[in-house]
Every structure is written in structure tokens, then in C-alpha cells.
Amino acid sequence: MVEIMVEKIEYHRVGLHLHTLQSDGLHHVNEMLRQAREAGLHLVVVTDHDKVSRGLEEQIRTGTTVLPGIEITTAQGHVVGTFLDMVPGEIPMGCSLSETVDMVRSYGGWVGIPHVGVGPSIASVTPNTVRRLYESGRYVDMIEVLHPAFRERHRQAADKLAEELCIAPVGVDDDHEGNVGRRIVTLVPR
Secondary structure (H helix, E strand, C coil): CCCCCCCCCCEEEEEEEECCCCCCCCCCHHHHHHHHHHCCCCEEEECCECCCECCHHHHHHHCCEEEEEEEEEECCEEEEEECCCCCCCCCCCCCCHHHHHHHHHHCCCEEEECCCCCCHHHCCCCHHHHHHHHHCCCCCCEEEEECCCCCHHHHHHHHHHHHHHCCEEEECCCECCCCCCCCCCEEEEC
8 A cells, every 4th residue: 555645735825006195096905914813824925005014023012023015006006015114215106017017126126017908997908008017027926816895707817917927816804994814815835
């Protein structure tokens, strides 16, 4: 008889796209972190609109790791930047998608495409715009394939784009209302 040992994989629960009162979220970073802890999140990225929100001083009290991020309004839609604790000021809004990607990269940040293809009501970048970005030699690190605003067609289109361009697929809450970690999270192996 052959025995196969399967190692149990443990995961970190991660919230990659969350908002606070610093932009259009309903809660202070303290409340957001309390909710994250209750939902079992190990790490959160605060991605307030058009400003880098730090929140790092709060992680000492909550035990949840907080990464600074930003959801930037570009001329073609929103872009998410993470790992941006060294930004000397704000990243200007309204620049082209290419310029914004270059700025995020210049600060050592990761680039994500949020709510791709949903439409102008939530400032979504189109799949073809992401393809043109790649054709210009600029790349992104992650793309949201699960999002509360997605219908099945959005999810399928985002999945297809992630596979086509070899972009890491992620699921996000894009939480504004206080549902941190209760709808969608990304699981990252420990």
C-alpha cells in the first residue's frame, strides 16, 4: 500500500482594498482594524482615495498588520498602489494610467487594477486599457477578480484578463461600509 502525505496548508486572510474616514469610508482606521481582527484578517491594506493613509501606529494595538496604500484616480480609472510608506507627498490624481503606474513603481509600490471593467460609475479601467498598458511595457502586480460590484460577466472577464496577462488574481471587499473581511478576502499561504 502507498501512503501519500499531504501537508496541510495554512493561510493568512488578507484585506487588500479597504477605505476609512480619510476618504469615503464610514469608519475610523481604529474601527476598521477592530473589524479586521474580529474577521480573522492577518493583514490589511488601507487604500483611501487619492491619499496614502498610514494607520501603522494602530497595528501595535490590534495585532493586525497594516500596509499603506492608495486608490488613485487616473484619467482612465482607478489604480491601487500598495507598499507605499515612502511616498514623500501625495500621488497626483488625473494623470494618465501609464504615468500613475510609473509613479507607484518609482516609490517601490505594487500596482493593482481594482474593479476592472465594471464601468464609469466606479471609475473602472477597461480590460483593453490594461492590455494597452502591457503593450507599452508597463505591468501590474494584481487584478481584482472577485469584488462585491462584480456580476458573473465581470468576474469572468477579470479572470480571463488575469490569465491572459499572467497577473495575480485577488479577491477584495473594497469595503466602505464596515463589512471588513466579511464578504471577500484573499488567502495567502503562510
